[in-house]
Amino acid sequence: MTPILQIQSLDKSFGGLHVTANVSFDVMPGEISAIIGPNGAGKTTLFNQITGHLRSDSGRILFNGQNILGHSPQRIVARGIGRAFQIASIFPDETVLDNVRIACLSKRGETRKYLRAVDAFTEATDDARAILESLGLSDQAERLAFELAHGDQKMLDIGIALALRPNLLLLDEPTAGMSPEERLHTKELILKLWKEFDLALVFIEHDMDMVFGIAQTVRVLQQGALLAEGTPEQIRANKEVITAYLGEEF
Amino acid sequence: MDATFIFSQAVSGLTIATLLFLVASGLTLIFGVGKVFNFAHGSFYMIGAYFGYQFSAVWGTNFFLSLILTGICVGLVGMLMEFLFLRRIYGRANEGGFQILMTYCFILIIDDLVKLIWGTEYKSLARPPGFQGAFQIGDTFIPTYNLLIIGIGFAAVILAWYILARTRPGRVARAASVDREIVGVLGVNVPLTMTLVFGLATAMGGMAGTLAAPLRTVTPGAGIEVIIDSLIVVVIGGMGNFWGAWLGAILIGEVTAFGVAFAPKWATLFSFMILVIVLIFKPEGLFTRRKVM
Amino acid sequence: MTNDTARRISATSLWTIIILIFALVPIVTTSAYKINVASHILVWGLFAVSFNMLWGITGMLSFGQALYYGLGAYSVGLMVDYLGSGWFLPAIALGLVMVIIVSFLLGLLVIRVGGVYFTMLTLAFAQLAWQITFKWYDFTGGDDGIQGIIPPGILENRIVYYYFVLVIVFVSIWILKRMAYSPFGLILRCVQQNPARVRFLGRRVRRNQLRVYMVSSFFAALAGSLMAGVDSSIHTDMLFWTTSGEAILMSVLGGLNQFFGPFIGAAIFILIEDNIGARTEYWPLIIGSIMLVMVILFPKGIVGEVLRLKAWFGKNGGGRQP
Known part of the structure; x- marks a missing residue:
């Protein structure tokens, strides 16, 4: 099986500071994996490079075997990489339904319809409602997005990404800023979405319950470099990782 | 076309450039420090012309004293405006649009207040004693008053450089233009800095108005012409870029001066042509390397 | 927002009224003056609504829509003046074609820079057009x-022309309204709220901004060309920056966030101007002060504030709960 995402010797530096240093790894289709590491390890930078928000200095990024390095975010998202952001990136003054619906319309190439009401696009609307159902946001569909609770806004962000039917979904700290109960809920939900939407899923996370609870593969970044890669058990037993990041309690 | 002609047009261009710079640098400074676009900046130029007229022609105050008094008064009006009104809408959603709208209201109000106080007829202001003559070079004359303006302009540039580069308020202003929040964390009073910058910038604009008054007629509505020229300068130089505004002003001043000499009716088109070229090839501004000053 | 169908019905009945x-x-009136005022409200209403597609919906504050308004007016005025009254309608069409081309080219130029630059450059180019018109005396x-721009045939009758304006204005507003609530309109609102996310939906921000800029300019030009027949005359003031400014003031006065806000704003603006402006030469001072208060205290505009009051009093009728 060919990997869905291949990262090869990726490099990026800002004024002499290496934020991504010779990083290489493969993500397999249908795999759920986590990227962990201390703050400033270059985790979000790596996501930005994958999704074309940031230019890489050197290296290669292949998606389904084809180069996507140097492509614009628009083209990369069209290829099938979805992304949710650390700070929920939503459309605050639109309804929850419309937030997802615009993505469904976009996926169907229906955003250039000038004179038909949004409601008349029944397939996109049904699709959006189905996604809200999966996210557990159905009963809030008519509310404005900014009125949602913090955790729900992050779910909505994921919903927008899912509406584009990606093969690979990147989640940047899905539980950041959440209460312990919300974290538990989010963990279950992400696992559910991963199965339901048949995705390869990569998430950045600081919550170790979640990382070791649902990831099949864990990658550790430190100062821009890949420190370790393996199953949760291997990572837990890795001396380097323990000293560098996890600490003794693991 | 001979050398003296070129020289006299160049001097005339520098005169225009100096007046433009005094307005445009304030505009760019306010934008650089506070991310506020003061659409009414031209109106401060206009009230500067009227204040100068009032002090000098009506009350008979010495021209140079009038110039300084105008700077102080217009600066106070500017600070008051920032303190009473603009401050209320900082940080609001769609802030940029509402700032422009608010400063647009200032234009309407200031224009009419000026009409109310000074009437609609043209006012004129005499050149100060000692600067009413002209140098003769070949068969062209260069008014000494133009040289005075250019001299004051250079002094202003040097002073501005000194304040921005060598004094603490200048450094704070520059830092604030990079990151408003961090400066606030460092214990600097950012709102006060902004009010002071507003005062300084409007004072410069007002003094430009007084300086220009003996050359141009003083009329209500002069503000909008000036703001558009300054705007071209600021875009060419790079918004928020102090030195860019200086170079941009010289470029536009000279282009206007030579444009007037060759095609007087269409002179303004030349600066627009430059603007279009800059927008196509270097929309961030000709002289922008670093983002700030 | 509220119950979607209920909102739509109330909006429909409002428009019907x-x-x-x-x-x-x-x-009800035979006064030519009152019919003229009503025509002004219609034309300015269309102009303001078209402007609001840019600012209220997409978040692009243009200070130069007078350029297109004036272009529409001058293409009618010049063609009727040089070629005769029969060219009135073809001139409208030609003006609109011209505006499509001009707004496309100018849009390419000014949209690249965004934000305050966009506002100021639209202003600068409109002023350029004004200066050219002002100075090119022999032609313009x-x-x-x-003066003396008389519409042809039965349109020459003032009342017929009034209904002609009424039909075109409301059909145009209806088209714009459909657009505002179409997927295109939704994309535009999303562009205003979170352009980065729009890019990551696979949509191009600038291309959509260019499209709405052209749409807005098209209808501004249509409004301008209608105005040429309303007053039977055109003037360089139609291209002047204050004309762009008035469309902005009307939109804010009525309310940027409601589709019909700018139309209501235009009506109120013109009625106040008609009553107060006629009595004082300091009309700008008055409207400037009114707008200053609006900006500080009531940024949602008259319609926005009325809706808020309504929601306040009748929670059951206007609440946002699902």
Whole structure:
């Protein structure tokens, strides 16, 4: 099986500071994996490079075997990489339904319809409602997005990404800023979405319950470099990782 | 076309450039420090012309004293405006649009207040004693008053450089233009800095108005012409870029001066042509390397 | 927002009432002056609504829509003046084609820079057009403008022309309204709220901004060309920056966030101007002060504030709960 995402010797530096240093790894289709590491390890930078928000200095990024390095975010998202952001990136003054619906319309190439009401696009609307159902946001569909609770806004962000039917979904700290109960809920939900939407899923996370609870593969970044890669058990037993990041309690 | 002609047009261009710079640098400074676009900046130029007229022609105050008094008064009006009104809408959603709208209201109000106080007829202001003559070079004359303006302009540039580069308020202003929040964390009073910058910038604009008054007629509505020229300068130089505004002003001043000499009716088109070229090839501004000053 | 169907019904009935009122004007009054005021409200209403597609919906504050308004007016005025009254309608069409081309090219130039730059550059280019018109006396009549622009055939009748304007204005507003609530309109609102996310939906921000810029300019030009027949004359002031400014003031006065806000704003603006402006030469001072208060205290505009009051009093009727 060919990997869905291949990262090869990726490099990026800002004024002499290496934020991504010779990083290489493969993500397999249908795999759920986590990227962990201390703050400033270059985790979000790596996501930005994958999704074309940031230019890489050197290296290669292949998606389904084809180069996507140097492509614009628009083209990369069209290829099938979805992304949710650390700070929920939503459309605050639109309804929850419309937030997802615009993505469904976009996926169907229906955003250039000038004179038909949004409601008349029944397939996109049904699709959006189905996604809200999966996210557990159905009963809030008519509310404005900014009125949602913090955790729900992050779910909505994921919903927008899912509406584009990606093969690979990147989640940047899905539980950041959440209460312990919300974290538990989010963990279950992400696992559910991963199965339901048949995705390869990569998430950045600081919550170790979640990382070791649902990831099949864990990658550790430190100062821009890949420190370790393996199953949760291997990572837990890795001396380097323990000293560098996890600490003794693991 | 001979050398003296070129020289006299160049001097005339520098005169225009100096007046433009005094307005445009304030505009760019306010934008650089506070991310506020003061659409009414031209109106401060206009009230500067009227204040100068009032002090000098009506009350008979010495021209140079009038110039300084105008700077102080217009600066106070500017600070008051920032303190009473603009401050209320900082940080609001769609802030940029509402700032422009608010400063647009200032234009309407200031224009009419000026009409109310000074009437609609043209006012004129005499050149100060000692600067009413002209140098003769070949068969062209260069008014000494133009040289005075250019001299004051250079002094202003040097002073501005000194304040921005060598004094603490200048450094704070520059830092604030990079990151408003961090400066606030460092214990600097950012709102006060902004009010002071507003005062300084409007004072410069007002003094430009007084300086220009003996050359141009003083009329209500002069503000909008000036703001558009300054705007071209600021875009060419790079918004928020102090030195860019200086170079941009010289470029536009000279282009206007030579444009007037060759095609007087269409002179303004030349600066627009430059603007279009800059927008196509270097929309961030000709002289922008670093983002700030 | 609220119950979608309920909102749509109330909006529809509101528009029906507005159209009825305007349709009745020539029937209840024979005063040419009042019909003229009503025509002004219609034309400015269209201009303001088209402007609001840019600012209220997409978040692009243009200070230069007078350029297109004036272009529409001058293409009618000049062609009727040079070629005769029969060219009135073809001139409208030609003006619109011209505006499509000009707004496309100018849009390419000014949209690249965004934000305050966009505002100021639209202003600068509109002022350029004004200066050219003002100075090119031999062709445009300069400061004198062009008088005696009489629409052809039955349109020459003032009341017929009034209904002609009424139909075109409301059909245009209807088209714009459909657009505002179409997927295109939704994309535009998303562009205003979170352009980065729009890019990551696979949509191009600038291309959509260019599209709405062209749409807005098209209808501004249509409004301008209608105005040429309303007053039977045109003037360089139609291209002047204050004309762009008035469309902005009307939109804010009525309310940026409601589709019909700018139309209501235009009506109120013109009625106040008609009553107060006629009595004082300091009309700008008055409207400037009114707008200053609006900006500080009531940024949602009259319609926005009325809706808020309504929601306040009748929670059950206007709440946002699902």
